[in-house]
Amino acid sequence: MEAPRIDSGKIAEVSHGLERAEVESREKVFTVSDLGVAYSGNVALQDVNLEVHKNTVTAFIGPSGCGKSTFIRCFNRMNDLVPGAKVSGTVLYHGQDLYARDVDAVEIRRRIGMVFQKPNPFPKSIYDNVAFGPRVLGMGGSMDERVEQSLRQAALWDEVKDRLKDGALGLSGGQQQRLCIARALAVEPDVILMDEPASALDPISTTRIEDLMHELKRNYTIVIVTHNMQQAARVADMTAFFSVIVDDDGAGRRGILVEYDSTTKIFTTPSDKRTEDYVTGRFG
Amino acid sequence: MSAVAAPGSIAGGKPRRLWRNRIFKLGMLGCMFVAFGTLAVLLIDTLVTGWPALSKQLLTGLPSTVAEEAGARPAILATLYLGALVLFFSVPVGVLTAIYLEEYANRERWWNRMIEVNIQNLAAVPAIVYGILGLAFIVRGIGVGRVVLAGGLILTLVVLPTVVVASREAIRAVPDSIRQGAFALGATKWQVVWRQVLPASIPGIATGSILALSRAVGETAPLIMVGAITYVAFNPTLFGPYTALPVQIYNWTKQPDVDFQTLAAAGAIILLVIVLSMNAVAIFLRNRYRKQW
Numbered sequence: 208m209e210a211p212r213i214d215s216g217k218i219a220e221v222s223h224g225l226e227r228a229e230v231e232s233r234e235k236v237f238t239v240s241d242l243g244v245a246y247s248g249n250v251a252l253q254d255v256n257l258e259v260h261k262n263t264v265t266a267f268i269g270p271s272g273c274g275k276s277t278f279i280r281c282f283n284r285m286n287d288l289v290p291g292a293k294v295s296g297t298v299l300y301h302g303q304d305l306y307a308r309d310v311d312a313v314e315i316r317r318r319i320g321m322v323f324q325k326p327n328p329f330p331k332s333i334y335d336n337v338a339f340g341p342r343v344l345g346m347g348g349s350m351d352e353r354v355e356q357s358l359r360q361a362a363l364w365d366e367v368k369d370r371l372k373d374g375a376l377g378l379s380g381g382q383q384q385r386l387c388i389a390r391a392l393a394v395e396p397d398v399i400l401m402d403e404p405a406s407a408l409d410p411i412s413t414t415r416i417e418d419l420m421h422e423l424k425r426n427y428t429i430v431i432v433t434h435n436m437q438q439a440a441r442v443a444d445m446t447a448f449f450s451v452i453v454d455d456d457g458a459g460r461r462g463i464l465v466e467y468d469s470t471t472k473i474f475t476t477p478s479d480k481r482t483e484d485y486v487t488g489r490f491g
Numbered sequence: 492m493s494a495v496a497a498p499g500s501i502a503g504g505k506p507r508r509l510w511r512n513r514i515f516k517l518g519m520l521g522c523m524f525v526a527f528g529t530l531a532v533l534l535i536d537t538l539v540t541g542w543p544a545l546s547k548q549l550l551t552g553l554p555s556t557v558a559e560e561a562g563a564r565p566a567i568l569a570t571l572y573l574g575a576l577v578l579f580f581s582v583p584v585g586v587l588t589a590i591y592l593e594e595y596a597n598r599e600r601w602w603n604r605m606i607e608v609n610i611q612n613l614a615a616v617p618a619i620v621y622g623i624l625g626l627a628f629i630v631r632g633i634g635v636g637r638v639v640l641a642g643g644l645i646l647t648l649v650v651l652p653t654v655v656v657a658s659r660e661a662i663r664a665v666p667d668s669i670r671q672g673a674f675a676l677g678a679t680k681w682q683v684v685w686r687q688v689l690p691a692s693i694p695g696i697a698t699g700s701i702l703a704l705s706r707a708v709g710e711t712a713p714l715i716m717v718g719a720i721t722y723v724a725f726n727p728t729l730f731g732p733y734t735a736l737p738v739q740i741y742n743w744t745k746q747p748d749v750d751f752q753t754l755a756a757a758g759a760i761i762l763l764v765i766v767l768s769m770n771a772v773a774i775f776l777r778n779r780y781r782k783q784w
Contacts, residue, residue: 288674290599317677327668330691340676343686387672394676 242296269449274462320391326383328375361389381412541756558750566739576643585654614652622716637718657699694780
């Protein structure tokens, strides 16, 4: 089958993406098989199969309601907190089943950090925000060093070093979000999940967060949900496109994974017509 | 250049809707004056009547059958003891109940829904009912007797639902994003509640508790029920007989001697000062620790 031809003026420029072979040569962090999520019996997402590799950025894109946020919350079992949510299928993390009976969600979350759509700093000082995770986990070592290092990694240190005792709620939205990233880094995670981390931010703050992702990729594995296709093209090595299917009777809507490939492939020569329509702006 | 059409005159004429606007505004002002005017008259009357009797004797003296020699020290002390007991019992129990209902209770279970509805109902039960319950259950049933401790326990029952309701509201006002953020860092449920939710809701809990306390301190009916006696010529102890300031005031008003009426007004001023200071602390806490999310 001939690859669909796309008007090159419409597609986003893929700037940093690795080749698929390069990504797949790296260690597998997550292996998702036949994953489905239902809320009180209503299927929100079904039949997802994909792999996430170490030290890469993986983006989930798709229209509203396609289940991409639901999906990212399966990686740190945040769906456990939603009454009535039920996850089926398996998610392997370095070969271990995240949903096995003897696995504690609290243990998972210290290894797999998360940054949310809306910056959610705690109503405490900047210092205490970063120190909260290490404190509740009882991590040793110098807290001052840990806080400084985390803030440096999140490219926030220079802006806040003279006011660490000030309230975090006095920071700008972009700074708050970088503080949330620093907070996640402070517990030395392996993976960082980002659920639309820049959707509430201005363009300059967005750029800073994206630059940060390129930096963090060297030490961490990053999974990001975004509804901004240009953002996915700019930051991700691999991109998964999710879409919504509507039941014949029109009553049920659920998300499915349509295509998962290198970002370059998804944005230049997607194999699925639905992906092509979405990335060229004809749908969604 | 064409002339703009001349506008019609905008002066003169009072359409009906403007009058209605004005009458409504006057009506609301009137209602406010009735409410606050009555309160002001009562306060001023009490102040004017009681002022001459406000003296060191009243604050530190013991009750007497002679008005000039009568003081309210045992009653004032007992009222302060009662307040302390109410805080001591109602805050921990009320806050823990509120945490259970907000953070742990599964709303799909019928018993949790029943508890929720009934806490609202309990807050509306008249204090005298608690007095009867206290007499039967605490004073006689478990045999605490007519002592300060029993009074404190009964007033705790009176205000507990209010403390629970206020604490629940404060806990509910903490945004879910805070809980999610803490969970995402690997905190346990206990750590999320204890280190994030509770500290963030303390201003609201403190405000609600103090307002409930000021209600407890002013209660008379349940205390009369459980035997806060009139004539106590010694300092109260936790396990001893007592009278409370509102009860003392009530008893003075029953005396035929006019001088005792003056004493009652002076006692009312002291009670007002106690209650208003508590409310001031509540307002201070609310403004000082108000959070912007």
